[in-house]
Structures are given as structure tokens and as C-alpha cells.
Amino acid sequence: MKRAIKLLLLSALAIGGGLWLTGLGGTVELRFGEWLIAAPMSVTLVLLVVVFAVLHVVLRTIGWLRGWPARRRLRLRLAAHEGAEAAVTRALVRLAAGSPEQALLEIGRARRLLGETPQLLLLAAEAERQAGREDAAAGHFRALAAREDSRFLGLRGLLRQAVAQHDFEGARALAEQAEQAEPGAVWLRQERAEMALATAAWREALALAPMGAPRAALSLAAAREEPDPLKAAELERQAFVTDPGFAPAVIAHAARLTEEGSPRRARQALEQGWAVAPHPDIAQAYLAPTQDPLERVKAAEMLARRNPQHLETHLMLGEAALRAGLTGRARAELQTAGAMPGADRRVFEALVALEKLEQGDAGHLALARAEAAAQAAPEPPQWRCGHCGTEHAHWSPRCDSCGTALSIHWNGVAAG
Numbered sequence: 349m350k351r352a353i354k355l356l357l358l359s360a361l362a363i364g365g366g367l368w369l370t371g372l373g374g375t376v377e378l379r380f381g382e383w384l385i386a387a388p389m390s391v392t393l394v395l396l397v398v399v400f401a402v403l404h405v406v407l408r409t410i411g412w413l414r415g416w417p418a419r420r421r422l423r424l425r426l427a428a429h430e431g432a433e434a435a436v437t438r439a440l441v442r443l444a445a446g447s448p449e450q451a452l453l454e455i456g457r458a459r460r461l462l463g464e465t466p467q468l469l470l471l472a473a474e475a476e477r478q479a480g481r482e483d484a485a486a487g488h489f490r491a492l493a494a495r496e497d498s499r500f501l502g503l504r505g506l507l508r509q510a511v512a513q514h515d516f517e518g519a520r521a522l523a524e525q526a527e528q529a530e531p532g533a534v535w536l537r538q539e540r541a542e543m544a545l546a547t548a549a550w551r552e553a554l555a556l557a558p559m560g561a562p563r564a565a566l567s568l569a570a571a572r573e574e575p576d577p578l579k580a581a582e583l584e585r586q587a588f589v590t591d592p593g594f595a596p597a598v599i600a601h602a603a604r605l606t607e608e609g610s611p612r613r614a615r616q617a618l619e620q621g622w623a624v625a626p627h628p629d630i631a632q633a634y635l636a637p638t639q640d641p642l643e644r645v646k647a648a649e650m651l652a653r654r655n656p657q658h659l660e661t662h663l664m665l666g667e668a669a670l671r672a673g674l675t676g677r678a679r680a681e682l683q684t685a686g687a688m689p690g691a692d693r694r695v696f697e698a699l700v701a702l703e704k705l706e707q708g709d710a711g712h713l714a715l716a717r718a719e720a721a722a723q724a725a726p727e728p729p730q731w732r733c734g735h736c737g738t739e740h741a742h743w744s745p746r747c748d749s750c751g752t753a754l755s756i757h758w759n760g761v762a763a764g
């Protein structure tokens with residue numbers, strides 16, 4: 349509406365101007381030597397307008413013709429992009445449906461239209477992997493890694509392949525390159541932490557350990573590979589402080605304190621561990637320096653004070669009393685332990701030993717009953733791999749049967 353009014357006003361002005369000039373009269377004269385062209389003012393103005401309009405149309409046409417090849421190229425490129433996009437979508441659908449060969453056909457179409465873009469290289473690599481052709485996938489990953497803009501993508505693919513093939517040395521070199529391409533990438537940190545675990549590089553695994561990782565176990569493992577005794581002692585202390593319920597850390601820390609000439613602090617560490625989680629190895633370490641059987645009972649009583657109600661406490665006291673020949677005391681402790689939930693074969697075997705000590709080997713009723721109870725009792729707790737179930741005499745950061753890291757737990761169950 350506004351434009352129409354504007355046009356109307358302009359036309360009115362032009363007509364008004366024209367009429368005014370016609371009324372004014374006048375002549376435009378052009379003289380070329382002998383020639384003289386004379387025309388009325390109004391005709392000259394109309395001619396000027398017509399010449400201007402024709403020139404404008406000619407120039408616009410020339411401009412349009414000159415831009416035609418570029419417009420054609422753009423149209424073709426847009427068509428190629430649309431075609432490639434459709435092919436990529438079909439390829440993604442084929443990949444999701446588990447048909448990598450058909451996906452590769454679609455990717456090939458898209459590559460003919462667009463060339464080797466990083467997206468298509470990555471897609472082709474994933475399709476080749478799905479088709480089981482790791483070498484072909486590696487080729488695409490290498491092409492990605494050779495480009496500045498997609499370097500990390502290529503290295504990530506190659507790194508995943510190396511890890512899958514257990515080529516940890518190659519994977520570590522790739523991880524270093526990837527770290528340079530994309531410093532501080534979260535995925536890379538996780539991958540490096542897992543590789544450190546897989547290659548038993550415990551110090552690195554500890555440094556890269558994510559939240560919730562078993563830091564006490566990692567610290568102790570790192571201490572075991574640490575050649576510097578001061579650093580090893582500090583790592584053992586860290587393991588103990590992180591989790592005083594982790595018996596191997598308690599024992600290692602206490603052993604180090606004994607070695608450094610602080611037996612009192614060593615005992616305190618063992619007592620602290622017993623308070624959190626009594627473990628037969630702690631009792632053994634605590635009682636080891638005491639040889640006299642009666643003194644051992646006294647030492648056991650010292651430790652028992654830190655966790656008096658626990659099954660392990662009653663068992664430790666019962667066994668120490670039995671060794672010292674204090675049969676009444678042994679019976680009381682062992683029977684208390686035997687009545688507790690989770691009482692295992694160790695308790696009943698100690699009761700069998702007690703019956704034999706008191707009554708001899710003759711097949712009397714109490715001995716037979718104790719032997720039957722020992723047969724029926726559950727297996728004693730063990731260090732066991734949570735992955736393959738293998739039993740181990742001692743804790744170790746890695747199961748030497750199945751190679752899994754941090755899988756050995758007391759009774760096969762991870763604490764906490």
C-alpha cells in the first residue's frame with residue numbers, strides 16, 4: 349500500500365513537472381559544425397529518460413550473463429550437497445541396521461559427490477570396522493590423522509584399534525600424539541588410565557585415576573614398583589590413610605614403620621586397621637613379633653580391644669588361647685565365634701583341635717560333632733579374583749591367572 353502511494357506521488361510529480369516544462373516552453377539545441385539539431389525541451393527530456401532506461405536494461409543483462417556460470421556452479425554444488433546428505437543419512441541407517449557393505453556403497457556415492465571430507469572418512473572407517481576389515485579402517489583413520497582439522501579423530505580411531513589388539517606400546521605413543529592434538533581431552537584421560545591398568549603401570553594409573561577408583565590399592569601397587577624407599581614409604585602411607593580398611597595397605601605401612609625402627613607406631617597402624625576391618629593377616633602381623641604363647645594371648649587381647657565384637661576377634665583370641673593351652677578361654681571364644689553368622693571352617697577346625705587337645709584322638713562324641721560341624725561349615729574367606737574366581741594366597745594388584753587389574757578382593761567382593 350505504501351509503495352503504491354509512493355509510486356502514485358512520484359508519477360503525479362513527473363506528470364506535473366512535464367506539464368510545467370511544456371508550459372514553460374524552450375528548445376534544446378545541439379550544434380555539430382554546420383549541423384544544428386533543435387528539439388523542444390519536453391521531447392528532449394522524454395528521450396533522455398528512454399535512453400537511460402535502455403542503458404540500464406543492457407547493463408543488467410550483461411551482469412546477469414556474466415554471473416551465469418557462477419550461479420550454475422552454486423546450483424550444482426547445492427544439488428551435490430543434497431545428494432551427499434541423503435546418501436550419508438542412508439549410510440547411517442544401514443550402519444545402524446548392521447549392514448556395513450550397503451553403508452559403504454552409500455558412503456562411496458557421497459564421496460564421489462563431495463570428495464574426501466573428514467566426516468565421510470570417519471563414517472567409512474566405522475563401516476569398515478563393522479565389516480571386520482580393521483586394516484581398511486586403519487587406512488581411513490590414518491588419512492584422518494594426516495589432516496590438520498581431523499587429526500584427533502584419526503588418532504582416536506587408531507588408538508582404539510591398538511587397545512583392542514592389545515598393542516599397548518603403540519597405543520601409548522598414539523595417546524601422546526592425541527594429547528598434543530587435543531590437550532586435556534576427558535576421553536583420552538580415561539583411555540590412558542585404562543591402558544596404565546592394562547600394562548600394570550601403577551604410578552601412571554594412580555596419577556590418572558578417576559573419582560571412585562580404588563586409590564588405596566593403586567597406591568600400594570605403585571609403592572611396590574617404586575625403587576626409591578622413601579617414595580615407596582610415602583605411597584604406602586597414602587594407601588593406608590586412603591583406606592585403613594584395606595588390610596594389605598595396613599600391613600605394608602606397619603612393616604615399613606617397623607623397618608624404620610618405630611614398632612610402636614607399627615602396632616598402632618595395625619590396631620587402626622583392625623578397628624576398621626579385622627583381617628587374619630593383620631592379626632598375624634600383630635602377633636608375629638611375640639613368640640611366647642601366653643604373651644601372644646596378651647597381645648591378642650590388646651588388638652581385640654579395638655574391635656571386641658567381631659568374628660575375627662573371637663577367632664584370633666580363641667586360636668591364641670588354644671596355642672597357650674588355655675582350653676576354657678579358647679572354648680568360650682570359639683563357641684562365641686561359632687554362633688555368629690558367617691562363622692567359617694577355621695572356627696570349627698579350631699574347635700576340633702581343642703577337642704583333641706582336651707580328650708585325645710579317641711572317637712568320642714564331642715570330637716565327632718565338632719568334625720561334622722567343620723565339614724558342614726562354609727569355606728574360609730580368601731583373596732579371590734572377582735573376574736575369573738581364582739584364589740590367591742596374597743593380595744596382588746593384578747590377577748596372574750586372567751590378567752585383570754585390581755580384581756583381587758578379600759572373599760572376591762570389592763569393599764565399600
Ligand SMILES: [Zn+2]
Pocket residue numbers: 733734735736737738747748749750751752755
Ligand atoms: Zn582373575
